[in-house]
Amino acid sequence: MDPKLTYLLHSNCAPTVTQTLEIRRLLESSEVSQLRDLAVHPDELPGLLRYLRGTLSLIRTFPAELLSQVFIFCRDNSHALRYSTIDPREAPMILGHVCRHWRSVAYSTPRLWDTVSLSNFASPDLPLDPSIVHDILAHSRDLPLELSLAYEMKPESLSDAFAYFDTLWASHERLRTLTLNLSNTKSNILPCGKVFHVLSSIDIKINYPYSETLDNWENMHYATLSDTLEGFSSAPALRSLRLEADFTPEDILIPTLPWSQLTHLELFTHAEYNLGRDIIIECPALEEVALGYYFGPGAELPLHTHYLRTLSLDMFGEGPDVVLLAFVLPRLESLTLRTEVPVHAMSALVALYERSRFSLVHLELGMDLPPEDVGLLLRIFCSLRTLSISGGHSITNRHFTLFNIPSRPIRHPRLQSLTIGLLTFDLDGAVVAEMAETLAPGAARIDAPFPALRELRLPRAAPEHMRPVFSEDVEARLETLRATGFLDDSIESW
Known part of the structure; x- marks a missing residue:
C-alpha cells in the first residue's frame, strides 16, 4: 500500500485530491484481486477498509x-x-x-x-x-x-x-x-x-x-x-x-x-x-x-x-x-x-x-x-x-369573567402579554375559553378591548390532582387558539 496512505491511517490529516480518488477506488472495488496491492491478511481487510473510509471524513478537512x-x-x-x-x-x-x-x-x-x-x-x-x-x-x-x-x-x-x-x-x-x-x-x-x-x-x-457534632469541626x-x-x-x-x-x-x-x-x-x-x-x-x-x-x-x-x-x-x-x-x-x-x-x-x-x-x-x-x-x-x-398575576391556587372563575362583561369591558391599549395562573381543577372551562376568545387578536375588530395583545398565558398546575380537566368542546376551542400561537396553557409549577 502507498506509504502516504499508511500515514493517513496514523494521523488526522486530510487526504489530497489524488489520495481521495485512490481511496474511493479501493473502497468501491469488488474484486479481491484489485485489493492485493494493500498487502494485508484477508482477516484484516474489513478493518483496514473501515479505517480508510474514516480518512474521508469531512471533519479532517475542517480548518x-x-x-x-x-x-x-x-x-x-x-x-x-x-x-x-x-x-x-x-x-x-x-x-x-x-x-x-x-x-x-x-x-x-x-x-x-x-x-x-x-x-x-x-x-x-x-x-x-x-x-x-x-x-x-x-x-x-x-x-x-x-x-x-x-x-x-x-x-x-x-x-x-x-x-x-x-x-x-x-x-x-x-x-x-x-x-x-x-x-x-x-x-x-x-x-x-x-x-x-x-x-x-x-x-x-x-x-x-x-x-456540628463531628469533633473535627468543633474549633472551626x-x-x-x-x-x-x-x-x-x-x-x-x-x-x-x-x-x-x-x-x-x-x-x-x-x-x-x-x-x-x-x-x-x-x-x-x-x-x-x-x-x-x-x-x-x-x-x-x-x-x-x-x-x-x-x-x-x-x-x-x-x-x-x-x-x-x-x-x-x-x-x-x-x-x-x-x-x-x-x-x-x-x-x-x-x-x-x-x-x-x-x-x-x-x-x-x-x-x-x-x-x-x-x-x-x-x-x-x-x-x-x-x-x-x-x-x-x-x-x-x-x-x-x-x-403577570399568579395567586397560587386563588385564581377563580371571577378572574376570567372579569374580561367577559360586555356592558363594562376592560380596555387596555398597550398591553402585549397577559399571564394569569395557575389554572386548577375547580375552574369552569367554558368561562376560561370565552375569556381567551374575547382577548384573541382580530384584524377586523377595531374596537378590540386589548388591540395590542399578542400573547395570553394561562399555565396549568403541575400536580395531576390539581390540574383542570376541560370538556372536549372546550379543549377544541383552546386548541384553535394554541395553533395560532396566541394561547399558552402548558403545565407549569410555581
Whole structure:
C-alpha cells in the first residue's frame, strides 16, 4: 500500500485530491484481486477498509479555526458548565482524548477554557486536583475568567482544599465573574488582600452545616458573608453583587466594599428590611434591585433611587405596603412583587406607579389579588406592556369573567402579554375559553378591548390532582387558539 496512505491511517490529516480518488477506488472495488496491492491478511481487510473510509471524513478537512468554534459550541452545550469542567466525560476535557490533532486544537483555543465550573457537589468521585486546575487556567492564556465554584469542606481533605484554593486565587487579576456556593467553609480559604482588576460580578451563596457534632469541626470558624465580602474590597470594576444565605447574617454593610459602584444588587437572606434599606442608600447608582426574605417593619426614610429601572421584592412579614411606600423611583420600568400578606397592596402599588411618573411597563404580581383589584389595576396602569398575576391556587372563575362583561369591558391599549395562573381543577372551562376568545387578536375588530395583545398565558398546575380537566368542546376551542400561537396553557409549577 502507498506509504502516504499508511500515514493517513496514523494521523488526522486530510487526504489530497489524488489520495481521495485512490481511496474511493479501493473502497468501491469488488474484486479481491484489485485489493492485493494493500498487502494485508484477508482477516484484516474489513478493518483496514473501515479505517480508510474514516480518512474521508469531512471533519479532517475542517480548518483549526473552525474546529475550535465547534469545540466552544460543545463546551457551551455540555453539562460541564453546570457541574465540573474537569469531568473527563464532558467537554472540554473529553475533546482532548480523541486524537493528537484535536488535543492540540483544544489546548490552543483559550476561549474554550475561559469559563470554568468546579464542584465537588455533583461529582464527589472526581478529585479537585490543584495541578489539573492550574493546567486549565494556563490553557485560557490571558483571557478574563468566568469562574463558578461549588465547594463543601470535608474534615479529611482540609490541606488539599487550601492548596486547591491557592491555585485558584493565583489568577485573581483575570477574574471577570465569580460564583461561589460554599458549604461548611472556613473563611481563610477565601481571597484576602487581592486586587481584582476586572471583576465585575459576584454571586455568593453560603450554607451553614446542619450538624456540628463531628469533633473535627468543633474549633472551626465558618465563613460569614462579611468575611467573604472583605476579600473583595479592591474591585474597581465591580458592578453586580448577589448574596444568598440560609441564615440571618451579621452586619454585611462593611465600609471597605465599593457599594457606590454597584448597578445590580440581589439580597436573599433572613434579614429585616432596614438592612436592605441601608445597603440601597449606599448604592446610589443602582439600576436593578432584588430583595428576598425581608420581614418586619421599617421604611422610616424614603429611598431615592434615581436610576433604578428593575425592582423585585419577595416579601414576608407585615405586608408589602410599608416597603413600596418607601421607594421613590422616577425611572421604574419593571416591578416584581411576591408576598403572602398583600395588605393594602393595591393602594401602595398605585402610589408607587404615580411616583414612577407612569413609566412602569412590566408588572409581575405573585399574591392573592381579588378580581376587582385586577380590573382596577388594568384601568389605572395604562403604560403596561406585560402583566403577570399568579395567586397560587386563588385564581377563580371571577378572574376570567372579569374580561367577559360586555356592558363594562376592560380596555387596555398597550398591553402585549397577559399571564394569569395557575389554572386548577375547580375552574369552569367554558368561562376560561370565552375569556381567551374575547382577548384573541382580530384584524377586523377595531374596537378590540386589548388591540395590542399578542400573547395570553394561562399555565396549568403541575400536580395531576390539581390540574383542570376541560370538556372536549372546550379543549377544541383552546386548541384553535394554541395553533395560532396566541394561547399558552402548558403545565407549569410555581
